[in-house]
Amino acid sequence: MTSPGRPSRLGEVPVTQTLRNGAWRVVELITTPVVPSDYLDVIAPLRNPNVLRARVEAVHRETANAVTLELRPGRGWRPHQPGQYVRLGVDVDGIRLWRSYSVSSPAGQPSGRISVTVNAVRDGLVSSYLLANARRGMIVNLDLPAGDFVLPAERPAKSLFVTAGSGITPVMGILRSAVHELPDVVVVHSARTSEDVVFGADLRALAAAGRITLIERHTGADGRLKPAELAELVPDLFERETWACGPGEMLDALADHWSEAGAAERLHVERFRPTVLVAGDGGSVTFERSGARVEAPAGVSILDAGEAAGQLMPSGCRMGICFKCVLPMREGIVRDMRDGQITTAVEGDNVLIQTCVSAAAGPCHLDA
Amino acid sequence: MTTLQRQENNPIAHLTAEDIEAIGRELDAIRDEVIAVRGERDAAYIRRVIKVQRSLEIGSRAVLLFSLFPPAWLVGTAGLSVAKILENMEIGHNILHGQYDFMRDPKIHSTTWEWDMATPAEQWQHSHNQIHHKYTNVVGKDNDLGYGIMRVDENQRWHPFFLAQPLWNFINALFFEYGIAAYDLELGRNLQTKKRRSNPVFRKNLKAVGRKIGKQALKDYVIHPALSGPSFLHTMAANFTANVIRNVWSHSVIMCGHFPNGVSTFERTSIKGETRGEWYLRQMLGSANISGSKLMHIMTGNLSHQIEHHLFPDLPASRYAEVAVKVRALFEKYDLPYVTGPLPKQVASAWAKVIRLSLPNRKPTAAPDPSIPPRRPVAEPVTA
Secondary structure: OOOOOOHHHHHHHHHHHHHHHHHHHHHHHHHOOOOHHHHHHHHOOOOOOOOOEEEEEEEEEEEOOEEEEEEEEOOOOOOOOOOOEEEEEEEEOOEEEEEEEEEOOOOOOOOOOEEEEEEOOOOOHHHHHHHHHOOOOOEEEEOOOEOOOOOOOOOOOEEEEEEEHHHHHHHHHHHHHHHHHOOEEEEEEEEOOOOOOOOHHHHHHHHHOOOOEEEEEEHHHHOOOOHHHHHHHOOOHHHOEEEEEEOHHHHHHHHHHHHHOOOHHHEEEEEOOOOOOOOOOOEEEEEOOOOOEEEEOOOOOHHHHHHHOOOOOOOOOOOOOOOOOEEEEEEEEEEEOOOOOEEEEOOOOOEEEEOOOEEEOOOEEEOO | OHHHHOOOOOOOOOOOHHHHHHHHHHHHHHHHHHHHHOOHHHHHHHHHHHHHHHHHHHHHHHHHOOOOOHHHHHHHHHHHHHHHHHHHHHHHHHHHOOOOHHHOOOOOOOOOOOOOOOOOHHHHHHHHHHHHOOOOOEOOOOOOOHHHOOOOOOOOOOOHHHHHHHHHHHHHHHOHHHHHHHHHHOHHHHHHOHHHHOOHHHHHHHHHHHHHHHHHHHHHHHHHHHHOHHHHHHHHHHHHHHHHHHHHHHHHHHHHHHOOOOOOOEOHHHHOOOOHHHHHHHHHHHOOOOEOOHHHHHHOOOHHHHHHHHHOOOOOHHHHHHHHHHHHHHHHHOOOOOOOOEHHHHHHHHHHHHHHOOOOOOOOOOOOOOOOOOOOOOOOOOOO
16 A cells, blocks of 8 residues: 655656666667567567567367367467457468457466367358368467457347357357357257367357257258248347348348338347458449548559549558559559459458559558 | 769670660569469468567577576577577568558558568668669669768769778678667668758657667567576677677678679669669669579578569569579560579679778779769679
């Protein structure tokens, strides 16, 4: 207990702090022009407070197509809330690609670990890479947890979870953390076959223990679940606070169904963004800061198109060699006009592109 | 390509415009092949070089803590020199060219990298990537030709000032990093008038250079010596020596890139409306290589493959060796001079030119045609 009336005590904090800051500045001078952590990264990649990373501590195969990674986050991590997702940055063939994965482990594990479950998606570079190559000891880059697909502080008396495929992962995180706080839980889960149910054993164990009412739907045999069928499966449908996660069409259908019933505010959805962008010719380029927007045809560089629209653009050699014109692309798809290489960015990516040699190959959003 | 066309021994007299565009297409195809396979191997390579460099630097600096003892001084100085050379050449130069931007690693990126050099990365990128690489060997545009302090072309008017240029060049070699910093600042030009001196961009750049030099000097000449305690002066001398060795080495490598016999220079007017093929051709004729072992290539940051580097400045440098085989075949196919040679020969050739041009031209030029400014070959191509 320090009382504010003791100046000696008060004076001490700034002095030690100043000393520590000064000492740190000397350490920084020792390593200039890089920072001390660049050297430390070589031996202790998790302790860098400015670059959040995680070590893969264990890899469990869930199904033929899904794998769970147990991760130990490094310094700077902030615990997640059940239902949130994290972005993982994985170097695939030398290129760092970021993808979002729901945290499937319960919150606040004493080991400090979290787990994510990766489902291989068609044409998914990162998911198929992790499925084949994730090993214990591997270092991945990590972002802080995000997303509002979470339970309210006041737990609902009746809850319903409608999931399909890998949509079960955030719900599994919620169930593992808080199923004991939820008095009446129904889980309606769709997968192609019984073997394809990710966390099938865990879900069936919860059901057997009477914690949840599990309704499994195997779409390979029974076809896709229609919202209208839900009323038969769950009679008190609209009395329940509902969380849904799965493919976009399913979520759209559910959203329509709930709003027709006037219960839209009871439905919470989590959408997995589609990450597969298909290259076309030309596209609209939006400069998000200035609000300028221009239609850029295939043969015209984004630099030229932007300048023609009155956007202030950084530029240099205008032939792809000086890297003065790079701008972050938040979302979109571009084609290198020299070699035809395609570069894509999904939300949160901020991929730096050379605007003087890149042409739009679809809608692009630039951070400029 | 008007300069070349007026040369007595024009190396491209036999090429048609179609040939030049065909050369451009073949070079684009070579580039595409590398882009298609660029990936894991290149990322692993640069990460490994960075790791080796950092370990070598830490190790050498640790040894220098005991530099009072002559063997420690020798080992530490040698190690630190190699570490500084690697840091500048194979790592700094190449990352700042954007060669590893494809990795999307914010730590190894042309927009974030800073190097152990007096000039801040950003200023160097402007004068090097943007000016030198675009206007390679264009007299009056590419200041890398003579760094603004030397006469590098017979057609430049001789002035008694140039008598001392071998001396300038030698001093520049010793303190190359400061020379480069002054060059990036365009110090001579910007100090000339009051208006230029007070230009806010120049002031800002000057301040950035001052800060950078301050930090670098503090590191090498105060902090590390102080950590060595009784070895203070020895460590200071070791760091000075390592800096000078690094400077002389990079100066030599860089002189070999565009100065040796056989390299062409170009007129300002010759690049108007230049096509991609013509740009490629200018890079081919305006650069020279250094032959040698793999170690030699690594220690020069693969600038020993200067021709390949100028054709493809943004491809990972460790790919230049494999690219060189195809590039050289292309030179032979189109009967163009591929200037290369071992380091001592190329350095001697470049120095000979510096000395030769410090004196007035030996032969007076033939009576000039009043309609055309007189041009003579800067140097004879080595192959006919």
